[in-house]
Amino acid sequence: MVVDKLNDADLDRLFQAFADATRRDIVTRVTTGEYSVSGLARHYAMSFAAVQKHVAVLERASLVTKEKRGREQIVRAHRGGLQRARRLLDAYEAIWRQRAERIADILAQG
Amino acid sequence: MVVDKLNDADLDRLFQAFADATRRDIVTRVTTGEYSVSGLARHYAMSFAAVQKHVAVLERASLVTKEKRGREQIVRAHRGGLQRARRLLDAYEAIWRQRAERIADILAQG
DNA sequence: CTATTCTACAACCAAATGGTTGTAGATAAG
DNA sequence: CTTATCTACAACCATTTGGTTGTAGAATAG
Structure with missing residues (x-):
């Protein structure tokens, strides 16, 4: 995927993705360790489906990938x-x- | 949180503020030149009140001030x-x- | 003074966001 | 095979967001 040139929608998604404490925490976690979606979900006081959605937001913003x-x-x-x-x-x-x-x-010149 | 020593709500507001193309453009404009709210509004295809709201979002995020x-x-x-x-x-x-x-x-050690 | 300009703010609306529960399909474990 | 786990996704709900129009006050212009 060529993502050198950023359009407005890409930037919207990118900053939107950062605009949530849970998602920022997920980014930190997956940068430092290895987590499955359910592995992440265990750390937050919300449903698995909610965490799944947060991961999807990060994925659309090209901040994480899933394998x-x-x-x-x-x-x-x-x-x-x-x-x-x-x-x-x-x-x-x-x-x-x-x-x-x-x-x-x-x-200076004034 | 290890990474996040700043207040979560502040960061939410900050990144949320960047997550809109009109607001990013306003930030650029007011960094390079002097604009009143109505002066800004002239540059966008939306109502004065809408621009006023965008400025308010930027203000709450501590990205701009009004005088x-x-x-x-x-x-x-x-x-x-x-x-x-x-x-x-x-x-x-x-x-x-x-x-x-x-x-x-x-x-290296492996 | 009167008219215009600039701002603030309320009320409203559609769409997006962040959460929930429930259902269903794959894969792993016993 | 049966059961438990992991994921995907739909439906739903409350709140927020990004826009609108309308009203009103303060400051400037004529």
Whole structure:
């Protein structure tokens, strides 16, 4: 899947995926260890189906992938989404720095 | 939570705020130029009230502030929110690197 | 003063979100 | 084979979201 160019809908899904504490926690877990969907579900005070939905949201945002192993579905972190989110925030940061420089210039020449 | 030393609700609001193309565009605009709420509204194919709500979402997420000037309300970028979002994604990135090192160690000693 | 502009906010609506329970199919375990 | 486990998915519900229109007040312009 080529996901270099980000459209609005991709970014919407990406940040939406981060906008929930349970999902952020799932991302942390699957980055550091190996979890099936039910393995994840055991850690949260909600139904299996609810966790399943959270994983689906992360999957659509390209933050995790699933891989079938026997009767389990192993959830793995997928770095692509994270990197794209970081890139966007870095872009905002760059705009900020540009602005700061511009202001500094104005002050310097004023 | 290991990664998440920031308040969950704050982070929810922060990423939720980024999860909309109009709001991301507003952030860009107010970082590079000076805009009133109605000045912003002129650029979007939606009502003034809708833009007003988007600005309110950004305000609650600490991504912008408003300052009254005459009968206008000037919207200004506020760096705090952006920096907190970046910090969180950097933390995830750090976890990734840790994991990569761990795997490299295992491979090296295996 | 009067008219216009800018903002705030309420009320409303459709769609999305985050949760639930229930059903059913695969796979593993006894 | 039978039972338990893991997953998928549908149906449902309450709340939130993203939009609308309408009303009202404050500040500016003429």
